[in-house]
Amino acid sequence: MPVERPWAKFLVKIFKAEGLPSMNSGFMGSFSKMMGEKKVFIDPYVQVTFAGQQGETSVETDTNAPEWNEQISFIEQFPPLARRIKVQVLDDANIGDVALATHFLDLQQISDPTRNGFHPTFGPSWINLYGSPQNSVLRDVHRDLNEGLGQGIFYRGRMLLSLSVEVYSSPTAVVENKALAAVRNTFSKLTLKKKSKKSKEKKKKDKEVVQGRSGPGEEPEDRDSEVPGAVTVEVEEIHPLPENFLGEKEEFLLFASLFDVTMIDPSIGTKPVSFELSIGNYGKAAEVVVKSKKR
Numbered sequence: 030m031p032v033e034r035p036w037a038k039f040l041v042k043i044f045k046a047e048g049l050p051s052m053n054s055g056f057m058g059s060f061s062k063m064m065g066e067k068k069v070f071i072d073p074y075v076q077v078t079f080a081g082q083q084g085e086t087s088v089e090t091d092t093n094a095p096e097w098n099e100q101i102s103f104i105e106q107f108p109p110l111a112r113r114i115k116v117q118v119l120d121d122a123n124i125g126d127v128a129l130a131t132h133f134l135d136l137q138q139i140s141d142p143t144r145n146g147f148h149p150t151f152g153p154s155w156i157n158l159y160g161s162p163q164n165s166v167l168r169d170v171h172r173d174l175n176e177g178l179g180q181g182i183f184y185r186g187r188m189l190l191s192l193s194v195e196v197y198s199s200p201t202a203v204v205e206n207k208a209l210a211a212v213r214n215t216f217s218k219l220t221l222k223k224k225s226k227k228s229k230e231k232k233k234k235d236k237e238v239v240q241g242r243s244g245p246g247e248e249p250e251d252r253d254s255e256v257p258g259a260v261t262v263e264v265e266e267i268h269p270l271p272e273n274f275l276g277e278k279e280e281f282l283l284f285a286s287l288f289d290v291t292m293i294d295p296s297i298g299t300k301p302v303s304f305e306l307s308i309g310n311y312g313k314a315a316e317v318v319v320k321s322k323k324r
Contacts, residue, residue: 037107037196042100043075043086044153044270046118048186048310049093049129050164069093072121073129077101080111084262088121102263107196112136130158130185131177134192152191153270160185184309283308
């Protein structure tokens with residue numbers, strides 16, 4: 030008889046992000062610049078998708094350097110059939126959620142399946158986010174890159190996260206562990222943040238589907254069974270990392286020279302050509318990073 034795969038909990042901790050695109054290149058961005066303001070037009074949150082399951086963080090308003098400090102946990106059999114975890118930063122916009130950048134965690138690259146190996150483990154560490162060079166939704170021909178459809182060509186910020194896996198012996202152990210977690214959440218004094226509109230609508234729709242199957246005043250018949258309870262996605266707040274946990278930032282000067290360029294597309298002809306060398310948001314021609322002066 031084949032051996033049944035054990036259950037495991039995949040813990041994705043989302044701490045913070047920085048350098049996200051401010052999306053201020055449109056009409057409203059031009060108007061704010063005329064008024065002498067440098068406003069950020071995004072309300073970012075993170076959506077994590079794994080093995081057909083999906084979880085979301087809370088929404089941080091009007092910032093391109095959000096701090097979430099939240100954990101999204103998935104229950105799945107181990108080893109999972111899904112190879113990648115999709116981590117996507119979105120803007121909770123009124124006209125509809127807009128993807129700012131997408132990153133994939135490849136479980137095979139951060140694990141070792143040999144006898145003395147280790148389960149998928151990552152971070153806490155920064156991941157760089159790449160996508161479209163456009164800082165606006167309008168007329169963005171490369172916006173598919175922000176959805177993860179293709180390799181990003183432009184730096185769009187970075188995110189601090191971690192991944193760990195806890196393997197259980199049976200689904201019963203998962204359910205018992207979830208019950209303890211529910212008790213801890215009840216006594217937790219951490220304040221809840223605003224959830225995205227999309228997650229609210231999804232929760233409302235799921236509730237309507239359940240009521241449609243079991244009647245308005247009835248509970249689902251299998252609410253106490255192990256498997257449905259074991260595959261629920263949980264989102265909870267966590268403590269932030271200590272200050273300077275990943276080391277202090279240090280400034281440095283990078284100097285590069287371009288001596289010769291060949292094989293340029295003939296369609297350019299005699300048009301003037303310029304080159305850009307950048308690291309992160311530093312050196313970009315589209316957005317200038319201005320350092321605040323110490324007083």
